Amino acid sequence: MNLLINYEAVTSMVLFAIGFTMLVFSKNIMKKILGLNIVDTGVYLFLASMGYIEGKLTPIVPVAGPVDALDYINPIPQGLVLTGIVVSVSFSALMLALTVRLYRKYRTLNLDKIYEMCRKEDEQE
Amino acid sequence: MLMKNNKFSSLLKEWYEGNLSFDERMNIETEKPVIKKEETTEKQKIYLVKDVENAEEKLTSKGYKFFSVIFCVILAVILVGTVNFMPLFADDNTPTTNEVYEHYVGEGRDQTGAVNTVAGMILDYRAFDTLGESFVLFTATCAVLLLLEQSKDKPIKKRETFTYTNDPIVRLVVKLLTPIIIVFGIYVLFNGHLSPGGGFSGGSVLGAGFILFAMAYGEDFAAKVITPKIIRVITICSLSFYCLAKSYSFFTGNEFNGIHSIITPGTPGNIVSGGLILPLNIAVGFVVCCTMYSFYMIFKRGRLD
Helix, strand or coil: CHHHHCHHHHHHHHHHHHHHHHHHHCCEHHHHHHHHHHHHHHHHHHHHHHCCECCCECCECCCCCCCCHHHECCCHHHHHHHHHHHHHHHHHHHHHHHHHHHHHHHCCCEHHHHHHHHHHHHHHC | CHHHHCHHHHHHHHHHHCCCCHHHHHCCCCCCCCCCCCCCHHHHHHHHHHHHHHHHHHHHHHHHHHHHHHHHHHHHHHHHHHHCCCCCCECCCCCCCCHHHHHHHHHHHHHHCCCEHHHHHHHHHCHHHHHHHHHHHHHHHHHHHHHHCCCCCCCCCCCCCCCCCCCHHHHHHHHHHHHHHHHHHHHHHHCCCCCCCCHHHHHHHHHHHHHHHHHHHCHHHHHHHCCHHHHHHHHHHHHHHHHHHHHHHHHHCCCCCCCCCCCCCCCCCCCCCCCCHHHHHHHHHHHHHHHHHHHHHHHHHCCCC
């Protein structure tokens, strides 16, 4: 059974599915942002676990002496995940700031209601 | 005594008992939306029809939830089915083991001087990537400040949220904890090239320490201690230093133009080693710390000062 061995990939895929469903089907803006963060988490778990190789060491090499690259795991996915986390934090902060502005104007977080109010405003003008 | 003195303990009690509505709990002023109802009869009819449609939507919202769960399950099944054909977890023959990885791990210590290969990778081989990340953080701070900043003429709205500002226990614990957290953050920053850690994690720890300080001592006091001028100067100095230092490194890194860099990797394992990695770690850490602290202050107070 590949699925039992690839349990980390299965977990990340389930996280991705849950987050994506929240992102698309939820009407609450806060839940949409949360869903996007869950999608991010799934992707990070997938990327970071792809670099792991059984029985190899963390990529912190000894101070002196020759280094054999085959003794260590792959450090590149970790660097990529670091980039992703920073972008995700900035994106969440920007989206939350926009949500605060929307809430101050319409006093609701429901996207359908906000859309309805926008349409009424357009009709009034 | 504590129960009598503290205002939020009574609030907390009511909150647990469910007497307060959500808005009252959060003490958000519930103003009605500004839109007025139309008075013409034809449009009222349209709204009535819309109300009926809304009621129907409420009836179908259960179906909507059911459909979204079905969608989630189908998506998960498709993705997990693809996992079945992937290479095995932690297998030695995965396609990730290629020559880039061998170069980074095998020769990274001698070329960059960093014992921690990840730090050597993100701050030497891929330094422009990290510079871009720092600028993403800086741009996000600017955007949040533009969106949420309140004008200085208006007094800050005092909202009766749960604050721990006057709580004696929290204040004492934070007084003891904040120096330890900040020292640990500085340790993580300065050991980024020797052990796990580096600019981003150390900066986050530092930012968390300052946020804790601001929560326990009140935002007014924190804004007087850490003024917006300090935040601005630290962020801009760090970003410009990063930019200039790495430009110099890239310009002199080319062996064909006859200019040699004066920065050497040093002895791997020493605190002062790794060439530019230690100062760049500190610069990135300061940017991350200022960003986290500014996010907290802007979302809580509406402005930095």
